[in-house]
Amino acid sequence: MANKKIKQIAIYGKGGIGKSTTTSNISAALAKQGFKVMQFGCDPKSDSTNTLRGGKYIPTVLDTLREKTSVNANDVIHEGFGGVYCVEAGGPAPGVGCAGRGIITAVQLFKQQRVFEELDLDFVIYDVLGDVVCGGFAVPIREGIAEHVFTVSSADFMAIYAANNLFRGIHKYSNAGGALLGGVIANSINAPYAREIIDDFVKQTKTQVVEYVPRSVTVTQSELQGKTTIEAAPNSE
Amino acid sequence: MGKFVDRPKYICAMGGAVATLNALPGVVPILHAAAGCGFNISNAINGGGGYVGSGYCGGQSLPSSNVFEREIVFGGEGRLKQQILSTMEIVEADIYFVITGCMVEMIGDDAESVVKSLDKGKRLFAADTGGFRGNSYKGYDIVLSKLFTEYVEANHKKDERLVNLWGVVPVQDVYWKGNLRVLKRLVEGLGYKVNTFFGEDETLENLKNSSKAVLNIVVSDTYGVDAAKTFKEVHGTDYITVDFPIGDHGTTRFIEKVGTALGVSGELINELIEKERRRYYGYLERVVDAYSDFDLQRYAVVVGDVNYTQGITRFLADDLGWLPELVVINDLIKEEQKEIVARKFTDYESGIKPELVFDTDASGVLKHINRHWEENRGSRYYNSMTPAFVIGSSIEKETAQKINAQHLSVMYPVSNRVVLDSICRI
Numbered sequence: 026m027a028n029k030k031i032k033q034i035a036i037y038g039k040g041g042i043g044k045s046t047t048t049s050n051i052s053a054a055l056a057k058q059g060f061k062v063m064q065f066g067c068d069p070k071s072d073s074t075n076t077l078r079g080g081k082y083i084p085t086v087l088d089t090l091r092e093k094t095s096v097n098a099n100d101v102i103h104e105g106f107g108g109v110y111c112v113e114a115g116g117p118a119p120g121v122g123c124a125g126r127g128i129i130t131a132v133q134l135f136k137q138q139r140v141f142e143e144l145d146l147d148f149v150i151y152d153v154l155g156d157v158v159c160g161g162f163a164v165p166i167r168e169g170i171a172e173h174v175f176t177v178s179s180a181d182f183m184a185i186y187a188a189n190n191l192f193r194g195i196h197k198y199s200n201a202g203g204a205l206l207g208g209v210i211a212n213s214i215n216a217p218y219a220r221e222i223i224d225d226f227v228k229q230t231k232t233q234v235v236e237y238v239p240r241s242v243t244v245t246q247s248e249l250q251g252k253t254t255i256e257a258a259p260n261s262e
Numbered sequence: 263m264g265k266f267v268d269r270p271k272y273i274c275a276m277g278g279a280v281a282t283l284n285a286l287p288g289v290v291p292i293l294h295a296a297a298g299c300g301f302n303i304s305n306a307i308n309g310g311g312g313y314v315g316s317g318y319c320g321g322q323s324l325p326s327s328n329v330f331e332r333e334i335v336f337g338g339e340g341r342l343k344q345q346i347l348s349t350m351e352i353v354e355a356d357i358y359f360v361i362t363g364c365m366v367e368m369i370g371d372d373a374e375s376v377v378k379s380l381d382k383g384k385r386l387f388a389a390d391t392g393g394f395r396g397n398s399y400k401g402y403d404i405v406l407s408k409l410f411t412e413y414v415e416a417n418h419k420k421d422e423r424l425v426n427l428w429g430v431v432p433v434q435d436v437y438w439k440g441n442l443r444v445l446k447r448l449v450e451g452l453g454y455k456v457n458t459f460f461g462e463d464e465t466l467e468n469l470k471n472s473s474k475a476v477l478n479i480v481v482s483d484t485y486g487v488d489a490a491k492t493f494k495e496v497h498g499t500d501y502i503t504v505d506f507p508i509g510d511h512g513t514t515r516f517i518e519k520v521g522t523a524l525g526v527s528g529e530l531i532n533e534l535i536e537k538e539r540r541r542y543y544g545y546l547e548r549v550v551d552a553y554s555d556f557d558l559q560r561y562a563v564v565v566g567d568v569n570y571t572q573g574i575t576r577f578l579a580d581d582l583g584w585l586p587e588l589v590v591i592n593d594l595i596k597e598e599q600k601e602i603v604a605r606k607f608t609d610y611e612s613g614i615k616p617e618l619v620f621d622t623d624a625s626g627v628l629k630h631i632n633r634h635w636e637e638n639r640g641s642r643y644y645n646s647m648t649p650a651f652v653i654g655s656s657i658e659k660e661t662a663q664k665i666n667a668q669h670l671s672v673m674y675p676v677s678n679r680v681v682l683d684s685i686c687r688i
Contacts, residue, residue: 121337123369
């Protein structure tokens with residue numbers, strides 16, 4: 026156990042593209058396979074883990090830190106579907122303070138308290154806010170945190186644009202010991218041309234598509250129930 | 263990679279703002295910054311400014327919001343509000359002035375809106391002075407501009423015999439108080455009343471009513487000019503810039519320029535110049551014996567800021583008959599300003615032409631000296647640059663030792679003496 030390598034991955038992409046949905050389903054699927062998983066939401070909106078928790082918000086690391094001078098990481102870990110450990114970094118109110126610094130504070134708190142090792146985790150998945158607007162949001166891909174990073178993108182121009190922008194950040198850190206790019210999770214791919222657009226993008230950027238996910242009403246229905254698709258429709262395709 | 267400054271002779275904009283506000287009577291600064299900012303700034307001001315000391319609510323007693331990580335993440339406006347209210351309750355002042363450090367500006371704290379929400383009228387102000395905005399001189403300009411815009415009363419009837427004078431930056435000019443006293447006396451000699459804001463016997467009333475003045479005299483081409491532009495925009499008052507005078511030749515030019523701008527008669531201008539000369543040479547003549555008997559003429563290297571280097575070099579070249587060989591200016595000045603500055607070192611009556619170098623690194627002075635005056639490489643008949651004097655700041659002490667020259671620190675940082683009421687003395 027002592028030397029077990031925890032697999033840490035980060036998932037980025039344009040806002041509203043399906044990062045949290047995808048991340049939560051990956052977490053749920055891994056948990057179902059018997060792995061010990063933590064999902065770490067890095068977005069001040071703090072809604073990453075909602076579908077793992079019946080649609081309910083959980084107290085965030087920074088909410089707790091706002092009230093107390095120190096936080097025990099175990100107090101902000103909430104178990105969700107399949108025993109997934111859910112954490113939300115949280116952040117300041119919109120328009121004040123520094124959300125990026127908030128993410129750094131939250132991630133460092135967990136690192137310092139060696140929570141991942143204590144919980145004997147197999148996977149930690151960081152679900153990070155859309156555009157990497159400052160250094161704070163790059164923390165999960167910096168040295169010593171996630172080893173691999175995936176981007177969620179549809180075939181829409183702006184989603185690809187955001188993914189491309191993200192690649193630039195990953196490139197910077199991957200040369201300095203940070204996370205390596207795992208590939209693109211192509212979301213909402215129904216029309217044949219959409220697949221071609223994504224394929225062309227990964228070809229141009231010399232990366233790969235790890236999976237094509239079609240737009241499906243089952244996903245929407247599951248989310249409306251406050252559940253992941255894995256939980257709500259385990260037998261769906 | 264960007265250029266860094268080795269051994270800077272100034273602090274950040276916030277540091278300049280603290281020094282400026284502390285020098286105003288009845289004004290207390292409130293720092294919205296991390297705890298280290300106030301600590302470092304007060305040490306830099308005290309240690310480099312000829313021991314400024316704390317006075318009332320200065321030094322290590324500066325009110326500061328001392329933000330920590332919590333304020334950085336969630337915003338520090340609440341903490342600032344608390345700090346303002348507690349300072350206003352505990353500390354006595356006529357004006358409280360909030361200034362901001364780098365961190366709180368980077369996270370977007372809006373000190374101005376906090377101040378507005380407290381609705382304290384002309385007792386509470388705020389300005390953004392994050393260190394990244396510039397150095398001490400920038401802080402001086404920011405604070406003055408703010409006070410000119412928001413504190414100085416508008417629409418006054420002009421007082422035809424009143425002028426304002428600034429451009430001598432408190433602490434950056436370690437002799438600022440004595441210098442303002444003398445400059446005020448000179449302009450009074452032309453028949454005008456003078457507000458200097460920071461000088462002896464000044465009160466906030468002088469500042470509040472300064473829009474009555476008919477002219478703003480900025481004793482610098484670089485410092486305080488932005489504030490003068492603001493003053494003109496807001497109150498319509500014209501300004502002139504004039505070189506900081508040291509000695510007879512500098513002072514004569516000062517009186518002529520200010521007198522002419524004010525429309526003073528040539529007769530009165532000349533009378534004042536003659537009066538000042540009699541007074542000045544009455545003192546200087548005492549060293550004439552020693553000068554000739556002991557051969558007191560020296561080579562000189564002058565190192566420092568724009569205001570002082572030009573004043574001192576003119577004094578050495580034209581008043582004292584010394585041989586200023588090299589002048590190194592350490593200020594951060596724009597390319598277009600360099601030409602204006604360079605002209606000040608070319609028109610000496612003695613015909614002396616010192617080499618002028620702009621180098622922001624105070625550590626580079628020895629390199630320039632060695633390049634300017636060839637080193638002795640074992641030559642039997644070597645003509646050395648001795649005896650010599652290095653006139654600059656405390657930073658030049660080692661340089662002077664290395665070239666066997668004597669050393670005098672008169673420009674910031676001056677950390678080897680306590681300056682009380684002096685004017686710049688050589």
